[in-house]
Structures are given as structure tokens and as C-alpha cells.
Amino acid sequence: MSKDLKFLVVDDFSTMRRIIKNLLNDLGYANVSEADDGKTALPMLQAGGFDFLITDWNMPGMPGLDLIKAVRADAKLSKMPVLMLTAEAKREQIIEAAQAGVNGYVIKPFTAETLKEKLDKILGPGK
Amino acid sequence: MSSFAVLKLEYGACVDELTAALRAEDETAFFAAVDHIVHMREPGMFTELRKLTDDLQQALERFSIEARLADIAENDIPDARARLTHVIRMTDAAAHKTLDLVEQSGPLAERTAREAANLHQTITTFRSGTPGFEAARSIEGLMPLLRSIEAFLPAARTDSEQVRRNLADVLLAQGYQDLTGQIIRSVMKLVEELESALANLAKLSGGNVEHLSIGAEAPQQPGPVVPGVTKGEVASGQTDVDALLSGLGM
Numbered sequence: 001m002s003k004d005l006k007f008l009v010v011d012d013f014s015t016m017r018r019i020i021k022n023l024l025n026d027l028g029y030a031n032v033s034e035a036d037d038g039k040t041a042l043p044m045l046q047a048g049g050f051d052f053l054i055t056d057w058n059m060p061g062m063p064g065l066d067l068i069k070a071v072r073a074d075a076k077l078s079k080m081p082v083l084m085l086t087a088e089a090k091r092e093q094i095i096e097a098a099q100a101g102v103n104g105y106v107i108k109p110f111t112a113e114t115l116k117e118k119l120d121k122i123l124g125p126g127k
Numbered sequence: 128m129s130s131f132a133v134l135k136l137e138y139g140a141c142v143d144e145l146t147a148a149l150r151a152e153d154e155t156a157f158f159a160a161v162d163h164i165v166h167m168r169e170p171g172m173f174t175e176l177r178k179l180t181d182d183l184q185q186a187l188e189r190f191s192i193e194a195r196l197a198d199i200a201e202n203d204i205p206d207a208r209a210r211l212t213h214v215i216r217m218t219d220a221a222a223h224k225t226l227d228l229v230e231q232s233g234p235l236a237e238r239t240a241r242e243a244a245n246l247h248q249t250i251t252t253f254r255s256g257t258p259g260f261e262a263a264r265s266i267e268g269l270m271p272l273l274r275s276i277e278a279f280l281p282a283a284r285t286d287s288e289q290v291r292r293n294l295a296d297v298l299l300a301q302g303y304q305d306l307t308g309q310i311i312r313s314v315m316k317l318v319e320e321l322e323s324a325l326a327n328l329a330k331l332s333g334g335n336v337e338h339l340s341i342g343a344e345a346p347q348q349p350g351p352v353v354p355g356v357t358k359g360e361v362a363s364g365q366t367d368v369d370a371l372l373s374g375l376g377m
Contacts, residue, residue: 011305013308015301015302019298087351105372107362112295
């Protein structure tokens with residue numbers, strides 16, 4: 001049942017979106033949509049139907065951190081699980097993301113195992 | 128008209144105003160009259176003063192551009208060089224990783240295909256029931272074929288699984304495009320800044336100053352870690368990130 005979860009993958013690089021989408025498919029999650037920055041992603045999320053958000057940080061238009069803040073401020077979306085997947089690795093940035101309410105933080109380059117581990121951790125056992 | 132008559136004509140009215148203001152003890156009118164006389168006396172002074180101010184402003188702008196250019200030359204250009212070197216390293220590593228995985232997968236797929244073809248051939252021959260093969264079509268005759276199939280299936284499974292893993296690794300190796308893309312973008316930003324600083328400097332030298340756009344860029348995130356360039360406290364890997372977040376209670 002949990003494999004029916006609908007994911008939104010937000011990254012400005014289409015190669016990275018394809019990589020994440022393929023990895024999710026390998027893990028059994030077939031329902032994956034894409035957006036290239038926060039500005040495109042937010043209306044998609046607000047339109048409803050998504051269960052999980054995976055977002056990059058550094059994007060033109062609306063960066064991932066702003067997207068997460070907007071998601072957390074939206075009553076309908078505030079509980080949505082969010083995984084940040086980014087090259088940003090500064091200590092203060094990781095803390096900033098945690099304060100903004102991310103459920104997980106993965107730095108690039110990452111492995112398939114790391115992604116699976118974080119998803120399992122966020123979604124809970126047996127999912 | 129004598130030269131004094133000209134002076135009288137020019138200044139007479141002002142002096143009258145001044146005298147009248149003095150008599151009336153009107154301070155505002157008095158200073159207005161004084162200003163008027165000063166303006167008449169030194170028509171060039173204000174033009175000169177304005178020009179001097181413009182020159183000073185230009186010199187300051189020029190100084191700020193030159194200071195930024197020096198900073199770019201001393202810090203940003205060597206940083207950019209280190210960033211681009213890192214890009215070459217990353218693309219090189221990703222290309223080799225991909226090639227290694229392809230080279231490793233090719234023979235595995237070939238072996239599976241070859242053995243499947245052999246097996247298929249054997250089965251076809253067996254089923255064709257060629258005279259002389261009658262004996263082989265008994266259960267005993269089936270045994271060598273079964274043993275071949277038994278040997279083939281686990282090997283095919285192992286090889287295919289390995290090829291599948293290699294494909295997943297090839298997929299992940301393409302992540303370099305995102306990371307190097309971000310680094311190249313940051314260097315492009317620097318080139319743009321350099322271009323506009325040089326253009327402004329050229330304009331200043333030509334005495335034709337318009338708009339300066341130095342230092343007006345939006346704040347940017349540091350982006351991917353570049354060894355030797357990235358400063359400050361940086362997570363060295365996922366383990367560091369996990370430790371930091373668990374320290375924050377996540």
C-alpha cells in the first residue's frame with residue numbers, strides 16, 4: 001500500500017531528477033512527479049495528491065529552503081514528509097534546514113542505500 | 128556706457144535690496160541678497176564645484192571598481208581555477224566509473240546470452256527426435272541436459288543481478304552533471320561580474336559614466352564542496368550530517 005505513495009522530486013537539474021526518479025522506481029515507488037524549482041513545485045503541492053517531497057536547495061526562482069518554509073506554513077501541507085537532497089554541506093545550512101522542518105537531509109553525492117535508509121526512517125518501519 | 132555704469136546696472140538693485148534688508152533688520156531678506164550678490168560675482172565657481180564633485184565621485188567609483196578587480200584577481204580567479212580543476216576531476220571520475228561498469232557488465236551479459244544459446248541449441252536437437260537420438264530421449268538421456276540447465280540458471284541469475292547493480296551505479300554516477308553544473312554556474316557568475324567591472328572601468332576611462340552594477344548580486348548558497356576552496360565548517364559526508372542532525376534531536 002505504501003508503495004502507492006506519490007512523490008514530488010524538485011531539482012533544477014533534469015539529470016538529477018531522472019536519477020532520483022529511477023532510484024525511487026527501483027525501490028518500488030512508481031508514482032513520481034518532477035518540478036524544476038520551488039515556484040513550480042508549490043502550486044503542484046497545493047493542488048494536492050502528493051505524499052512525499054524530495055527537494056534540492058540551490059535552485060533559481062525559489063530555493064528549496066523557501067519551498068520547505070512555504071510547505072510548513074501551509075495548513076494543508078504542514079505535515080508532509082520532506083527530504084532535502086542537496087550539495088549544500090555547511091554546518092549552519094544543515095541546522096537551518098533542520099529548523100525549517102525537514103524530516104531528513106542527504107548530501108550529494110549520495111548512494112542508493114542512503115536514500116533508501118532515509119526514506120525508510122521517515123516513513124516508519126514496515127513501509 | 129562706462130564700466131562703472133555697467134557695474135551699477137548689474138549690482139545696483141542687489142545693493143539696494145541689501146541696504147533695505149539691513150534697515151528693516153530682515154535677516155532672511157539680508158542673506159538672500161548676499162547670496163544673490165555672491166552668485167553674480169562668482170558665476171563659474173559653482174560650475175567648477177559641481178565638476179569637482181563629479182570628478183571626486185568618478186574617482187571613488189573607479190577606486191571601488193579597481194579594488195573589486197584586484198580582489199577578483201587575487202582571490203576569485205584562483206578560486207575559480209580550483210573549482211574548474213575540481214570539475215575536471217569529477218567528470219573524469221564519473222566517466223571512468225561509468226566505463227568500468229560498462230566494461231564489467233558487457234562480458235556478464237555476453238556469457239548469459241552465449242550459454243542460453245548453447246542450451247537452446249541442445250534442447251532443439253533433443254526435441255527434434257533425430258533418428259539415432261532415440262536412446263538419448265529417455266529419462267537418462269535427459270540428465271545431462273537437466274544438469275546443464277541447473278548450472279545455467281543460478282549463473283544467469285547472479286550475472287543478471289550484477290548487471291542490474293552495475294546499471295544502478297551507472298545511474299548514480301550521472302549525478303556529477305548536477306554537481307559540476309552548479310560549480311560551473313558559480314564560475315560563470317564570476318565571469319559576468321568581471322565583464323561588467325571591466326566595462327564600467329572602460330566607461331569611466333572614457334569619461335562616460337552610466338550605471339554601476341558592482342556588488343548588486345543576489346546572495347547565493349555556497350553549493351557543492353570544492354576541496355581547498357570551500358571555507359568554514361563543512362560536513363565531510365553523510366555520516367557527519369547524520370551525527371549533526373541526531374545532535375539536534377532528529
